[in-house]
Amino acid sequence: MAFRLMRYAIAAMQRHLDAGHDTLPLVVPLLFYHGSISPWPYSLNWQNMFCEPALANSLYSNEFALVDLTVMPDNQIMRHRRMAMLELLQKHIRRRDLAELQDQLITLLTQEHLTRSQISVLIHYMLQVGNTTDPGALIRKLASCAPQYKEQLMSIAEWLEEKGRADGLQKGMQQGMQQGRQKGLEEGRQAEARSIALKMLDSGLAPDLITHLTGLSPEELSALSH
Incomplete structure (x- = not known):
């Protein structure tokens, strides 16, 4: 009562x-x-x-416990094993360019404290909430230095670079390309999205991350996996 x-x-x-x-x-x-x-x-x-x-x-009956990442030194965060990468990203997520954390992220990835599923969630968070001038290059660098996650990270990097090329072409079309060419490019882009989504599925990436990166609907992704 x-x-x-x-x-x-x-x-x-x-x-x-x-x-x-x-x-x-x-x-x-x-x-x-x-x-x-x-x-x-x-x-x-x-x-x-x-x-x-x-x-x-x-x-x-007292003040609640507080973990204030904003005042915690990075070298202390780096010792937090499985929580380190999440805490580091949360602390610096408002930076103009998260590529400045590249060396620290590589160090944490090579320590192998994280599962593939956790990597997917963290990369999703970094790309969705954070900022970086060249996300594809950052992910490729992480992949090259963390071979145990290379396939998983390269799938994301390939999609980011393909998306950048398609976005550039689409911008050009908006400035005067014919409607028929636009339709053809969109169809090609969808085909590429499906192809990369399959690679991401094979690499074990989380479905939520794949749909966010590729723009495919959950239903389209589900159809690819059957």
Whole structure:
């Protein structure tokens, strides 16, 4: 019951915030009891519901723990093994060019703390949220220095470079090329996207990353894999 009262109180606070207020209201949990057992036989301190109430009190009655990557030195982040690459990218994701992290990324890739699936997620995050002047060149450099992930990374690099060429041609068409040529190029681009998507599937890349990079729909990607 104590935990239920906490849930009700927090829900009331959330409704207060949703209404446009900037500060939390004080909500007084109050239970009216008229049961057959007298007096009320249970604790009304929700922290007593934990197997270690004293630890719960210490955890939830003080400021919460904080890992502030913005002030953490890079050399300390580099020692965090499986979390290091994610933390490094999160810290520097707003940089003008993530290629400046190339040496550190190569070091982390060669340590082999990450699975292929984790690599896919991290590359997806880097390309989708971050910035770099030449993403294809960056991915190729990572691939050349991390042979265990080379096939996986090269599939991404090839697609980025093909996309860049196609985008350049498409821009030229918008400046005056004929409609028929545009249609033919689009068909060729779709065929290339499907071809590279198959390579990415064979390399073990996550479907979400493949659809994001190639522009294929989940249905089109699913059809390729059957």
